[in-house]
Amino acid sequence: MKTAAIICPGRGTYNKSELGYLGRHFPDPGLLAQFDALRSAEGQPTLGELDGATRFSMATHTRGDNAAGLIYAATLGDFLSIDRERVKIVAVTGNSMGWYSALACAGAVSALDGFTIANTMGTLMHEAMIGGQVIYPFVGDDWRPDPARKTALLAIVDAIAAKPDHFLSVSIDLGGMLVLAGNEAGLAAFEAAVEPLQGRFPMRLGNHAAFHTELQAPVAAQGRAMLSPALFTQPDLPLIDGRGEIWWPKTVSTDALRDYTLGAQVTESYDFTRAVTVLAREFAPDLFIVTGPGTTLGGAVAQSLILANWRGMTGKEDFKSVQEASPVLASMGLPEQRATISGAGMR
Structure with a gap:
């Protein structure tokens, strides 16, 4: 069994080629229906309608109140699709909005509550559209x-x-x-x-x-007013945040986790490179799994590992050599890599 660290992507990863991603990959129709019920109650188009559209619309699919829900659901669906008989997950992190997805993957919020957080924050940021x-x-x-x-x-x-x-x-x-x-x-x-x-x-x-800056302070305040502390619980898996700090299971102050999620995580710089470095050095996984949607985050993960001098890698050629010899990075947005770790692909 391989050990793996999960890396959840952020905004900008659900694009034209991802249209239909939930229809192709989401493993739990009942859970997706619950997400859609929440959006319908808010007067928003459902994920089923957005993902099932005949044509991708930059104006519609990439706006925060739609993109956040689509990306969260795609990420969580991929996480649920990983074959746990072949892969042991040792830690979770995310990039930017991917922090909300990471919370759910790690068990620090339920799948439904994580969706509420991601959808609420995406909607608030879209409505404010500061910077x-x-x-x-x-x-x-x-x-x-x-x-x-x-x-x-x-x-x-x-x-x-x-x-x-x-x-x-x-x-x-x-x-x-x-x-x-x-x-x-x-x-x-x-x-x-x-x-x-x-x-x-x-x-x-x-x-x-202008994500992760003080300009988002009003959005963070709105989020704190709308999202209850009761949404947060002890994680089942270690979580690495945008400062490179580790939230260990059974030791987390859920109030502190909420304060970070709806405070510093929104208004301060997000150091994804540091998060990946901590993943590599503290957990030494056999594999870094980047969930969908999209495939663009893989390069940033590889570059972060090079910057950390992980396994002595000093540049792109070193990474390619390591990857070809024994893959260390798997992007679930790539069918051939997805097949090596998903339950459907491994059975």
């Missing part, structure tokens, strides 16, 4: 660590943030990339200050607010 995000890499195509480049980019961020009426901050430390959040003046200034790369960076993230 935006832009993403920019600090490693090259070889994925080799370049701390000097990162330092230079952070200096640009600090200089822009010091200007009157400009807000810019690190939202997510995402492997070899920085996700920055700010107001329009701050984001535009950064886009003008850096060199265009690969024909797509700096890249604005559509329908994304």
Whole structure:
């Protein structure tokens, strides 16, 4: 039996190629119906309607009040599909919104309560829509660590943030990339200050607010007012948060977990790289499983492992060699990798 760490993706992972993902993969129709009943009660389109649409709509499927529920359900469905006779799960983390999914996967909230949290926070962020995000890499195509480049980019961020009426901050430390959040003046200034790369960076993230910054304080306050402390319980599995802190089963203050989830997790920078580093060093899993939807988080996981010098990896070629010899990363959004760990694929 292989040991595995679970990594839950965040916003921006349910896109055109993921349309129909729940219909193809979600293993519990009764649970999905409960999710849809909650959305219907709020006057929102059901996940079944969204996922079963004949055409993907950027305007509809990526907005926070829809994307959060779709991504949470896809992640949880994949988690429930893992063959526990072949895979022993030792810890769970997530990227950004994936923290809400990680809570449910680890048992710190029920599946239904986790959906309530994800759907509520996604809706609140969409309704407020404060600021935006832009993403920019600090490693090259070889994925080799370049701390000097990162330092230079952070200096640009600090200089822009010091200007009157400009807000810019690190939202997510995402492997070899920085996700920055700010107001329009701050984001535009950064886009003008850096060199265009690969024909797509700096890249604005559509329908994304200034997540993980102090600009989200009003949203965090609304979330605390709407989401009861009773939703949280002791986790069954260790949880690694966006600071790299471990929440161990049977030792968690559920009030503290709620305070973090609806406080610092919303308003402070999210260090995904640190979370993956802690996963690797503290739990040494045989396998890192990235649940769906999407496949984009796999690169950030690999880059984070390289930055941690895990198994002596120093760049992309090292990672590819390790992966080819004995896979250490499995993305459930890729059918061939999903088949190696899902119950349906292994029987």
